[in-house]
Amino acid sequence: MDDFSDADVAWLMDRAAAHREGSASRVVPPPVVGLLFLETSLRTRLGFSAAAARLGGWPLPVFEQRHSAISMDESVAHTVRALSGYCDVIVTRLPVPLNSDVLPLRPRCPILSGGDRGPAGEHPTQALIDLFALRNDLGGAAGRSVVVVGDPRMRSVVSLCRLLVRQGVGEIRVLTVPGLLAGRQPPGGVADRVRAVFDWSDAAGADFLYVAGIPHEAVSLEDRDRLRLTPERLAGLGEGCVVTSPLPVIDEIDEESWADPRLRAFEHSDDALFVRMALLELVLGAAG
Amino acid sequence: MDDFSDADVAWLMDRAAAHREGSASRVVPPPVVGLLFLETSLRTRLGFSAAAARLGGWPLPVFEQRHSAISMDESVAHTVRALSGYCDVIVTRLPVPLNSDVLPLRPRCPILSGGDRGPAGEHPTQALIDLFALRNDLGGAAGRSVVVVGDPRMRSVVSLCRLLVRQGVGEIRVLTVPGLLAGRQPPGGVADRVRAVFDWSDAAGADFLYVAGIPHEAVSLEDRDRLRLTPERLAGLGEGCVVTSPLPVIDEIDEESWADPRLRAFEHSDDALFVRMALLELVLGAAG
């Protein structure tokens, strides 16, 4: 998340808003966008593919079968280096940390993280998408009370907390179960702004409720039930509360909850297109 | 098939003809076309991809691995809803019925069926491609004698029969084996126009012979032999008979039969591009 300066974030939000209003004129030539996804992803991969197309460019997806029993593969760094000669920008989703172990010394084009793994794993573009939702629905993050529901170790939560603190968020509560807190501290620099809570009554007063999701088999079925968004739990939130999720969700949101107009996850997914267009433009040098 | 009105069908045929002649000017902005294919398909998927490109747009293919042993997937409805925010139109090929169980309540763009499954499974775009072949080679379906060879339960056969009856076809004979008739009635509304026959001599006099194909292991090898198109059986057809197939075929058409100029399956596959371009334009609102 730290790779984006405050000026970058401000530019991105304004630029995404211009795309959303349809008032953005072209600022970069149509780009060839490499999509190196070595981990499953639907939204990030297709979202950046659509963003490439909406900029007049070309998505170039790479699904490489790796680590199969009968092959010795070239290194990820070599793959990225070669691909960087074909593309104007590469978006990556890797099952390992995106660092100098996997990045080539001198790529020929910018690399944009679409999520990585490891102790410092982040998902910064998702956090920017979430901030855009806050901006559009609530005027921004400053002073707001945000409740994150689910697994605080998820990379999208880590990046979101970091970004919200930089944006002057009022407070962040993480509604979770004790088992998901084990062995992991809140991300550095934001620990004093993040507080764990364990009961839906502690979500009251939230301006923005973020259903982060829970990895399959990360917790018991009882704990999954405990964290599920239901109409009853929605009833405990304020009328102006905005509820969202980076998606996908399986059972983290009860089907009946979708009828509630405060749940705006798909609308935010739609708006994500504009943020991804702005992100591609930013790394292509459009921000000047 | 009923989703296309007679006016739609007429517009599609004229529009496809204009594309075929190269006289069609652009009527829709270059579209982003999502291709959600959860079942194997070569022709429909690549054909609509090429059609998107020929309209100046972008194909956006989705091959999602689903129902794997170790994952809990989001619902198809959620996937379609999210994808509909990125695309101008989505073409689907699903292993289940395309109905409200899998369609989101409010998709953001039109959904075009590229074939679905279930008791009411259809393949309407293929039927329109077949009608375009009839129009180009025989002036249309009205009054024509059509013989379908193979499995009458196939979705392409169901859609074709429905469409041909609407177009005033003279008669439809289905050349099949008794085992393939078990447990299935001809599609509703067309039963009185469709007659099952069991011998190639009953194909005599056909204007249009449609080799529908037979699913692998659906019948015995003897029955496959019985339904195979061979030079001898071609010899029993009239000189002006047009023979086609929606493809792929494995052994349903004997290799030697391909030398016969009456067999025009690949030419019709080529012309399918123009029908698919017109279909994308129709659902994008071009028909006004």
Next chain:
Amino acid sequence: MDDFSDADVAWLMDRAAAHREGSASRVVPPPVVGLLFLETSLRTRLGFSAAAARLGGWPLPVFEQRHSAISMDESVAHTVRALSGYCDVIVTRLPVPLNSDVLPLRPRCPILSGGDRGPAGEHPTQALIDLFALRNDLGGAAGRSVVVVGDPRMRSVVSLCRLLVRQGVGEIRVLTVPGLLAGRQPPGGVADRVRAVFDWSDAAGADFLYVAGIPHEAVSLEDRDRLRLTPERLAGLGEGCVVTSPLPVIDEIDEESWADPRLRAFEHSDDALFVRMALLELVLGAAG
């Protein structure tokens, strides 16, 4: 390799140079480029995809699952024939020889080999990419001393040797191990220009060192060590020697060797884009 005349090769080199300098104006309409890759490939597939995009066109990738236990597939010839109706050109990578067994009688568009298999298997587009490297770095192949390291049976080596001899190469030494020579003669017509050597001291004096790679498990680990490019072995080469590889490499090039500026495999991979653009233009009729 013989499918490209000397005039074709000369045109390709000049055209690729024009693309590299950014001085090439458009000579073909934006093409739809089918990519029928039935064998794994990263560089050839993505390289031609990027080339299609850089020409303003559309890559149309086909990854068909074939020969699965539960399906009977249509023939490759049928697939190519159908695809040829959607595309302006098809690039193929096949696990079998690209000959009349797999090519349709009358494809609707040109077919460009991206590598095939069998006793006469070749990889002609890679050889043209290698020749472009020779031209840019050494002024051409004429009179040059070329050393190929690795498996002389690889299709890229076969095509390169054929092309270099046509271009008046001075000599070709193949630095290999005896086990890799068994059962295979140098490609016809070039046997008298190719000499096998077995020691790195025999690479001295090379103008162009080509690390061809060694298939996994083709030789013992000791033999892999014997053929690996290391800083010590690089030290034995002349200052002006250009070292390259068609990539990918796993352990054929020691990681430390990459710091040597004479090793230019990635730069040549970058330049390959321009050769592939020129190749698409050539088969689309631009040279006429």
